[in-house]
Amino acid sequence: MNPRVLLILLASATISQVAIAEQRVLIEDALISGTVGILGNGAHSADGFKPTSKDGHIRYEPRYWPAWASLEFEVKGMQSDTGNEDWDHAFLGIYDARGVEVEPAQYWGNFRENYYRFNLHWRGDRRLIKCVIISAEDTEERRSAPIAYHGGDDSRDWYNEPNGQAVDWDPDKWYRFRIVWKPTEVRVTVDNKEIWKSSIPETNPYLPVEPRIWLGSAPRNGNKYANHFENIVYRNFKLTDMQYEAHGFDLWTEEQGLSGTDAEVGADPDGNQLTNLTEFALGIEHGSHDRTNLPRMRSSENGGYELSFVKGQEDTVVAYELVSTTDLESGDWTVISSTLAVDGDRMKLLFSQDRETRFYRLRYKLK
Numbered sequence: 223m224n225p226r227v228l229l230i231l232l233a234s235a236t237i238s239q240v241a242i243a244e245q246r247v248l249i250e251d252a253l254i255s256g257t258v259g260i261l262g263n264g265a266h267s268a269d270g271f272k273p274t275s276k277d278g279h280i281r282y283e284p285r286y287w288p289a290w291a292s293l294e295f296e297v298k299g300m301q302s303d304t305g306n307e308d309w310d311h312a313f314l315g316i317y318d319a320r321g322v323e324v325e326p327a328q329y330w331g332n333f334r335e336n337y338y339r340f341n342l343h344w345r346g347d348r349r350l351i352k353c354v355i356i357s358a359e360d361t362e363e364r365r366s367a368p369i370a371y372h373g374g375d376d377s378r379d380w381y382n383e384p385n386g387q388a389v390d391w392d393p394d395k396w397y398r399f400r401i402v403w404k405p406t407e408v409r410v411t412v413d414n415k416e417i418w419k420s421s422i423p424e425t426n427p428y429l430p431v432e433p434r435i436w437l438g439s440a441p442r443n444g445n446k447y448a449n450h451f452e453n454i455v456y457r458n459f460k461l462t463d464m465q466y467e468a469h470g471f472d473l474w475t476e477e478q479g480l481s482g483t484d485a486e487v488g489a490d491p492d493g494n495q496l497t498n499l500t501e502f503a504l505g506i507e508h509g510s511h512d513r514t515n516l517p518r519m520r521s522s523e524n525g526g527y528e529l530s531f532v533k534g535q536e537d538t539v540v541a542y543e544l545v546s547t548t549d550l551e552s553g554d555w556t557v558i559s560s561t562l563a564v565d566g567d568r569m570k571l572l573f574s575q576d577r578e579t580r581f582y583r584l585r586y587k588l589k
């Protein structure tokens with residue numbers, strides 16, 4: 223007997239309780255003809271911002287640092303084949319400016335052992351992306367200290383600096399970096415591919431009190447964290463408070479002009495047989511009868527099955543998981559896996575199938 227597979231689409235919803243925050247995008251800077259930041263060293267071309275020295279950078283001073291943050295920018299002109307082995311080329315540095323008497327901040331005394339430090343760089347010796355994150359314990363002592371600096375060597379409360387992945391750089395192509403911070407994780411992607419990740423301990427949720435961001439280099443120690451690439455150029459910098467995005471469903475219903483019971487997750491005010499939450503989670507236009515984004519299940523080449531669907535929202539906004547049962551009546555659903563692979567525009571999940579009749583559900587809920 224061939225196993226039978228059924229797919230059921232199920233939306234389990236939790237209503238978002240929190241009101242919409244006042245501001246979503248904290249800083250947005252196209253960097254084409256000027257900057258909303260502070261020019262360290264560099265110039266603007268038709269392409270974007272060009273750091274013109276080892277210390278070249280734009281400095282941004284966001285009014286606060288969100289616990290859930292997204293920072294993105296585009297870069298062109300990276301040439302991995304010409305980089306020297308002793309180059310640590312920094313794209314970005316972040317620190318708490320308490321105690322920085324005069325900018326530019328220095329590596330020793332300001333940056334190296336800051337209570338909060340993040341830098342994103344390219345390692346010349348290994349030709350890969352690496353980041354360093356330091357996050358202090360979130361104590362009153364740390365938050366009220368006049369200088370956000372640990373002091374002596376290796377006295378940091380916590381830090382992590384694993385190597386990441388290599389990128390196949392084409393010097394004529396733009397690459398889009400995105401860094402997403404959650405309270406217990408930070409993740410870096412280039413063109414939506416994950417290249418670096420670190421967890422952050424729950425005991426160290428420190429956020430910079432006076433956050434500063436350098437784009438183009440970081441406070442350097444010789445060649446370490448300098449700007450090294452002659453033709454490198456930056457554009458489209460954006461810092462977003464993701465807390466605001468986490469309430470995206472409320473915004474979405476507002477944008478569709480929905481209110482009252484029509485704005486509920488399980489409602490179908492446009493009558494297209496899809497709930498509001500299904501449309502939101504799978505990126506289906508409200509009022510549309512297009513079904514291409516819905517989950518599809520089919521046999522895969524390796525003998526198992528594959529489920530694919532369009533993930534309309536970030537993981538920080540909607541949780542997606544596949545569950546299975548052999549008995550619809552008992553309703554004893556178990557999670558198959560929550561690890562999804564990117565396959566073009568779709569998310570794909572592969573799994574094997576035993577000989578029992580089995581039912582599957584794609585479950586998604588607002589976070």
Ligand SMILES: [Ca+2]
Binds near residue numbers: 490492496501509
């Ligand atoms: Ca609908």
